[in-house]
């Protein structure tokens with residue numbers, strides 16, 4: 001059986017990957033789409049591009065469906081670090097981009113508490 005982790009000699013295709021929940025619930029239940037998730041996603045993509053961080057070997061910004069942590073929404077998660085964020089405005093996104101995605105330092109004040117679920 002082969003280990004699922006990357007061979008140490010093979011660099012990951014993306015150094016960091018951030019996923020934004022963009023889930024929208026039509027029934028009125030809490031969801032990230034009602035808390036500015038689409039705008040945050042688009043802003044993050046634009047900032048990553050503007051800073052020259054986008055592309056293979058660097059950073060990828062992706063949409064996601066519900067990540068099942070809706071009570072803390074809007075949420076985003078950065079891999080391979082496994083750091084979950086909740087954010088309020090675009091300045092928060094700017095900080096995640098420069099501190100975490102560019103410099104590799106998690107933004108502690110925006111971390112989603114570990115017990116937040118759906």
Ligand code: FES
Nearest residue numbers: 021032067069070
């Ligand atoms: S709706 Fe965003 S985590 Fe569930």
